[in-house]
Amino acid sequence: MKPSLFHTIAELGGDVAFVIALPARRLTYLSPAFGVLGGYDDAALQRALDGEEKSALAPLAAFLREAAAGQAGVRSQREFDLLDAEGRPLALEAMAIVPADDTAALVGQLRDLSARRTLQGEQKRFASMLNHEFRSPLATIDGAIQRLEATSSHADETLRARYRKIGAAVDRLIGMLDEYLSPDRMSTLGKARQPNTITVRDLVDTGVTQIRAAGRAALLQVDELPLTLRGEPEGLRLALKVLIDNALAFSPPSAGVTLRARRSGAGIELAVLDGGAGVPPEDASRVFDKGYRGRNAAGLAGSGLGLYMARSIVEVHGGVLGLAPGREGAGAEFRLWMPALGL
Numbered sequence: 001m002k003p004s005l006f007h008t009i010a011e012l013g014g015d016v017a018f019v020i021a022l023p024a025r026r027l028t029y030l031s032p033a034f035g036v037l038g039g040y041d042d043a044a045l046q047r048a049l050d051g052e053e054k055s056a057l058a059p060l061a062a063f064l065r066e067a068a069a070g071q072a073g074v075r076s077q078r079e080f081d082l083l084d085a086e087g088r089p090l091a092l093e094a095m096a097i098v099p100a101d102d103t104a105a106l107v108g109q110l111r112d113l114s115a116r117r118t119l120q121g122e123q124k125r126f127a128s129m130l131n132h133e134f135r136s137p138l139a140t141i142d143g144a145i146q147r148l149e150a151t152s153s154h155a156d157e158t159l160r161a162r163y164r165k166i167g168a169a170v171d172r173l174i175g176m177l178d179e180y181l182s183p184d185r186m187s188t189l190g191k192a193r194q195p196n197t198i199t200v201r202d203l204v205d206t207g208v209t210q211i212r213a214a215g216r217a218a219l220l221q222v223d224e225l226p227l228t229l230r231g232e233p234e235g236l237r238l239a240l241k242v243l244i245d246n247a248l249a250f251s252p253p254s255a256g257v258t259l260r261a262r263r264s265g266a267g268i269e270l271a272v273l274d275g276g277a278g279v280p281p282e283d284a285s286r287v288f289d290k291g292y293r294g295r296n297a298a299g300l301a302g303s304g305l306g307l308y309m310a311r312s313i314v315e316v317h318g319g320v321l322g323l324a325p326g327r328e329g330a331g332a333e334f335r336l337w338m339p340a341l342g343l
Helices: 003-012 033-038 042-049 058-068 114-151 157-180 183-187 200-213 233-249 306-316
Strands: 016-021 026-030 076-083 089-097 105-112 197-199 218-222 228-230 257-264 267-273 320-323 333-341
Touching: 016 033, 026 042, 033 089, 033 105, 042 058, 058 076, 058 089, 058 105, 089 114, 114 157, 197 200, 197 233, 200 218, 200 228, 200 233, 200 257, 200 267, 233 257, 233 267, 233 306, 233 333, 306 320
Parallel strands: 218 257
Antiparallel strands: 016 026, 016 105, 076 089, 089 105, 197 228, 228 333, 257 267, 267 333, 320 333
């Protein structure tokens, strides 16, 4: 193979490399690992490429023919549930590209998804168990609170307020179960490849929508940033949502929330600034601790897990989340830095 083809294959990444000469669609190279992975040889894949409809590799071959006819320099990617030569399930991810030079070939990689599918299955079972184990006692608490409210006709307003507070907390927890651990949400895992990038603009727009939905003014300080961040979009949106929820909770109802986005080194810095009293100095070093709630959180709903979770999400994506230095009474500023693609 040409050195350029080796370079292209290395960039794609995967377990099994292949090269298909164009326009004849002749298989000129296939890693020996293909036989180990699925039990098929080069001839079996070539027959599928030639249009053998009964081949178990027909869906993969159809994708390769489609990728070969695509635009040069544009990567195609797809997941497949096939059967190996012994009739056992075989989950593959295929990545292919026609290099944007004078190379008349389709090059690519195949990746075994077995380990990922096993992990996804374990995640689903764990989530289902959590959903059940949490929902049962929550339903008991919810029913008890409803009965207390219905039968305590002589209770004073302070006691009734406590009942309502407990009921609201239960509703919030059940809502979280429905959003993050529901069977419907878990069933989507592994059915389609999820996006792994999000633009800075999309992330900022999500934050603006959240702020305005809360009836607050969204104050923007955003440079022109047609840049993309690598990461799970919903995870990054959740991290930003936590920061905005925090800003809304710890600032007066009349105060706006500022979102700032700017380049910073090889990445992007997103900042959320509120119009509240700021973080007390004695709490500043502990705001990201698991379960920690500062002295200014008295009377506010929460578990002390939001900022801890947000930082965990950001760090998993190779980013950094921190509290900017400030003085009490001047509002809080949280800064989220993420590496950007193309910088």
